[in-house]
Amino acid sequence: xxxxxxxxxxxxxxxxxxxxxxxxxxxxxxxxxxxxxxxxxxxxxxxxxxxxxxxxxxxxxxxxxxxxxxxxxxxxxxxxxxxxxxxxxxxxxxxxxxxxxxxxxxxxxxxxxxxxxxxxxxxxxxxxxxxxxxxxxxxxxxxxxxxxxxxxxxxxxxxxxxxxxxxxxxxxxxxxxxxxxxxxxxxxxxxxxxxxxxxxxxxxxxxxxxxxxxxxxxxxxxxxxxxxxxxxxxxxxxxxxxxxxxxxxxxxxxxxxxxxxxxxxxxxxxxxxxxxxxxxxxxxxxxxxxxxxxxxxxxxxxxxxxxxxxxxxxxxxxxxxxxxxxxxxxxxxxxxxxxxxxxxxxxxxxxxxxxxxxxxxxxxxxxxxxxxxxxxxxxxxxxxxxxxxxxxxxxxxxxxxxxxxxxxxxxxxxxxxxxxxxxxxxxxxxxxxxxxxxxxxxxxxxxxxxxxxxxxxxxxxxxxxxxxxxxxxxxxxxxxxxxxxxxxxxxxxxxxxxxxxxxxxxxxxxxxxxxxxxxxxxxxxxxxxxxxxxxxxxxxxxxxxxxxxxxxxxxxxxxxxxxxxxxxxxxxxxxxxxxxxxxxxxxxxxxxxxxxxxxxxxxxxx
Numbered sequence: 001x002x003x004x005x006x007x008x009x010x011x012x013x014x015x016x017x018x019x020x021x022x023x024x025x026x027x028x029x030x031x032x033x034x035x036x037x038x039x040x041x042x043x044x045x046x047x048x049x050x051x052x053x054x055x056x057x058x059x060x061x062x063x064x065x066x067x068x069x070x071x072x073x074x075x076x077x078x079x080x081x082x083x084x085x086x087x088x089x090x091x092x093x094x095x096x097x098x099x100x101x102x103x104x105x106x107x108x109x110x111x112x113x114x115x116x117x118x119x120x121x122x123x124x125x126x127x128x129x130x131x132x133x134x135x136x137x138x139x140x141x142x143x144x145x146x147x148x149x150x151x152x153x154x155x156x157x158x159x160x161x162x163x164x165x166x167x168x169x170x171x172x173x174x175x176x177x178x179x180x181x182x183x184x185x186x187x188x189x190x191x192x193x194x195x196x197x198x199x200x201x202x203x204x205x206x207x208x209x210x211x212x213x214x215x216x217x218x219x220x221x222x223x224x225x226x227x228x229x230x231x232x233x234x235x236x237x238x239x240x241x242x243x244x245x246x247x248x249x250x251x252x253x254x255x256x257x258x259x260x261x262x263x264x265x266x267x268x269x270x271x272x273x274x275x276x277x278x279x280x281x282x283x284x285x286x287x288x289x290x291x292x293x294x295x296x297x298x299x300x301x302x303x304x305x306x307x308x309x310x311x312x313x314x315x316x317x318x319x320x321x322x323x324x325x326x327x328x329x330x331x332x333x334x335x336x337x338x339x340x341x342x343x344x345x346x347x348x349x350x351x352x353x354x355x356x357x358x359x360x361x362x363x364x365x366x367x368x369x370x371x372x373x374x375x376x377x378x379x380x381x382x383x384x385x386x387x388x389x390x391x392x393x394x395x396x397x398x399x400x401x402x403x404x405x406x407x408x409x410x411x412x413x414x415x416x417x418x419x420x421x422x423x424x425x426x427x428x429x430x431x432x433x434x435x436x437x438x439x440x441x442x443x444x445x446x447x448x449x450x451x452x453x454x455x456x457x458x459x460x461x462x463x464x465x466x467x468x469x470x471x472x473x474x475x476x477x478x479x480x481x482x483x484x485x486x487x488x489x490x491x492x493x494x495x496x497x498x499x500x501x502x503x504x505x506x507x508x509x510x511x512x513x514x515x516x517x518x519x520x521x522x523x524x525x526x527x528x529x530x531x532x533x534x535x536x537x538x539x540x541x542x543x544x545x546x547x548x549x550x551x552x553x554x555x556x557x558x559x560x561x562x563x564x565x566x567x568x569x570x571x572x573x574x575x576x577x578x579x580x581x582x583x584x585x586x587x588x589x590x591x592x593x594x595x596x597x598x599x600x601x602x603x604x605x606x
Contacts, residue, residue, distance in 0.1 A: 078226065081221075081223065084131065086214055090103060090162075090210070093210070099167060102233065103162075105230070107231055112239065113171070159327050161327065162207060163237075170244075175241060176248050188259060188419050188421075191252060191421075193245070193259045193260075194255055198263070198265065199233065199234055200266055202271070203233055205320065210322075265332065266331060267331045267332070276320060280311055342414045342457075344455045344456070345430075348409060348449070350406070350408045350450070358373045358400070359372050359397075376443045378413055385420040387416055390414060392411065393411060395409060395463045395581060395583055401575075403577045405578065410585035433452070451585075465583075466585065475538075475540075479574055480567065481569045482534065483534060492526060493526075493528055499523050499525060502546075504547055504559045506519075507555055523542050525539070552571055
């Protein structure tokens, strides 16, 4: 994926803001309002909002900036007289135009995509509908709170008291490039993304405080603020930021995307502004200290919102300022945390060595055996996906001195934070990495992999089911303390079809990882075949979790009955092979996931 970023060196709001709107007409730059005539301003606004893309909130067919239509839209939320009072009150507080729209109850997020200057023009027109004597926005700016903000430069404009200018900057390259630059450096292959912003928690309180202030202003005019909740700041911010991020990077925003981008914004000056809630008994708000967390932890945004619902307005103003106080600093952007959710690859493996553990054998930091099945398979697949790490998960396990033969043992590998997308893999590439594993120097004639394929996370439970429910077939080379006789063979083979139930206490050799308890296990089939002298081959079909070695020699009586007790003499196991794990794995290929080089990359590999 190649990200094309717009130039970030230019200064000034008009040149650095991207917009989510799409229009067949080219948007003309809005010049200084101080030097435009009313007629020029109106023409510019018509270009910004052509018919079919305009400002109508609930009925897309009526899209115009005519004052009559604007009045009808606002009246869908509240009486126009109330709206005019809210606009004046919030602009006097130095709230940004987008926050004014939030408190007016405008829920169409596309409405927020215009520049601040254009939104202020709309607010002026709304006020003009109520009071025709409102000073001319363009000719007498000094008398109008509406444009006391619009003529400010980005560097010295007042900071919005209700969003800390987060909405003002949400769709600017200053915010977008901060994220896209990090994404580009990580070299992810993706067509989409999911963006998860975290805003300062103090903004919840400031929204609540502003709402109380609006209710007070309206009550003084014998009006009532009936909007239960202003439009969610986080949702508006996310809509603006994701829209600009899409336009800048060419990626598509999707909540289903496996690529998660988390970005946090903090405001040091109000970091602890919520602590006063602990002093209001009816709020029932407390902060639990989290061990090792130096910050204020142990609470959530929902807990703060729930606490605010329990506090009456007249009680709230005793502890917090209404309206909220001005701030002198804007938010800080922390580095984005970008992570691709895990993807999974499944298959089967056979192991021909009697000196190779299934997973790295390390005890107390000391490696007891070099290499492992997990490393031979996992490292190559990790490199294919350019993943940070991997986890090898087999269906059951065999000891390092036990061979895994037959159709192989099912397994899957979890690839953590892969840079390579599964959808971009060709089936030939999976075959190639399978051959690389099988022909590698450390795996040649030791480990072989079969049936590698992508698997869904929802299918992983089959591996656990196989570990707990499916039968396994073994072949054991056994030596006993006396010569093999037909009677000894008969004493074993009488259970060939009937099987037997055994009780096994946890063997000493696995006590470090398993609970010490007695487990009942089933041996479904058992058959012995004599070799020379005191040697014989014993075949078994058992339930999962059966300790075969302990069944043969008895484990000092911890397994009962056992082969030694059945034949009446000492028996020991020399070699053990797993011949079959009865589990259909991997499942059928994921449709529309793996492509072939001879077909379009979006077609499935049958």
